[in-house]
Amino acid sequence: MKKISLLLVLFIVFVACKPAQKTENEKFTVVTTTTMITDLVKVLGGDAIEVKGIMGAGVDPHLYKASEGDVTKLSQADLIIYNGLHLEGKLVDVFEKMNQMGKQTLALGDFLSHEQIINSEAFASSHDPHIWFSINNWKSITELLVNELIKKDPENTAIYTKNGTAYVKQLRALKDEMEAKIAELPIEKRILVTAHDAFSYFGKEFDFEVVGLQGLSTATEAGVKDVQRISDYIIKNKVKAIFVESSVPKRTVEALQASVNSKGQKVIIGGELFSDALGNPTEETGKYIGMFKYNVNTIVDALK
Structure with missing residues (x-):
């Protein structure tokens, strides 16, 4: 209707x-x-x-x-x-x-x-x-x-x-510039865990393995099994940091962090990434180039 x-x-x-x-x-x-x-x-x-x-x-x-x-x-x-x-x-x-x-x-x-x-x-x-x-x-x-x-x-x-x-x-x-920044990060540390799977093109272009809790669309909710599966993956691969997104609620990533920590391994939330939308138009992250630089700097600095 x-x-x-x-x-x-x-x-x-x-x-x-x-x-x-x-x-x-x-x-x-x-x-x-x-x-x-x-x-x-x-x-x-x-x-x-x-x-x-x-x-x-x-x-x-x-x-x-x-x-x-x-x-x-x-x-x-x-x-x-x-x-x-x-x-x-x-x-x-x-x-x-x-x-x-x-x-x-x-x-x-x-x-x-x-x-x-x-x-x-x-x-x-x-x-x-x-x-x-x-x-x-x-x-x-x-x-x-x-x-x-x-x-x-x-x-x-x-x-x-x-x-x-x-x-x-x-x-x-x-x-x-992004290739030079990412080169600071060893290939084995290039694992990007985020709220939803928005970064596959980024992963393909810069040799990252990308894992998203909610899949490609935020219309699908992450379940308990998804959290458990990815928390086991994080522990197995010794992932240091995971990331929330500006356009996606933080609760699923926070649940993932809690799941990892409850199993005896610490993982930090490395920062907030811009995925499906830019930042405030009055700031550098409100522009495509500024957003890309911010995301890459946040990812590399958290995972190093």
Whole structure:
């Protein structure tokens, strides 16, 4: 019933509130879902476009439901950009309805080749949607998104081209810096235990074994058996630290820590990582590059 009501609201808002032809001074408007995408589009468009993100810091996209205010933003956008691969599981119907109405949408997951995406039967799309945790993926997405923005908003071609070229250079430098930092950590200590399995792309790119309590989606709860199994794994592999996430409740990781400690081995909570959302937009962790640096420094310093 709620789904039907939402789509009805969507239709009404789209028909009733569809903006008139833009005036000469109005900016190209892009509505984005996750904070990672909002940051990327702002970097590429600068002040030339208007970017409206519907999710904020600490928001879990797996469980996010669109409000009527979000639907209004989406209906009035010139372009909607979302992650895809069922990351925004509760919004799939909204995007499908938008497409049926002729609204322009882009799913960044569609930009990547089969080889660039990690397969997983544990998720609705059969793919791991956390594609931003590969810097190589994010660089590819940046380059392809520049081309798409130019097609849809040719008036700002020079801006998208200039900003995209500069950002790709920053991402290359980020990759080099992260590799140097991670090299401080012996390969046998590169075991990352977190609240949910959001870091497989990170693990693949930087040779980490990744273990998540809740699997790929936070829509599934970790049970007692999961806690026991992973606590045994931590003891066997002498893992020094485990990590909570900014967009996931801490209780399961705290239960895991208690389970390990009750068996005579100490494990610390090494810090809070940013997984499905960036940090406060006024801080460095509110940007993709700042978030990545913070996460890697937190992981390496806790596990060394």
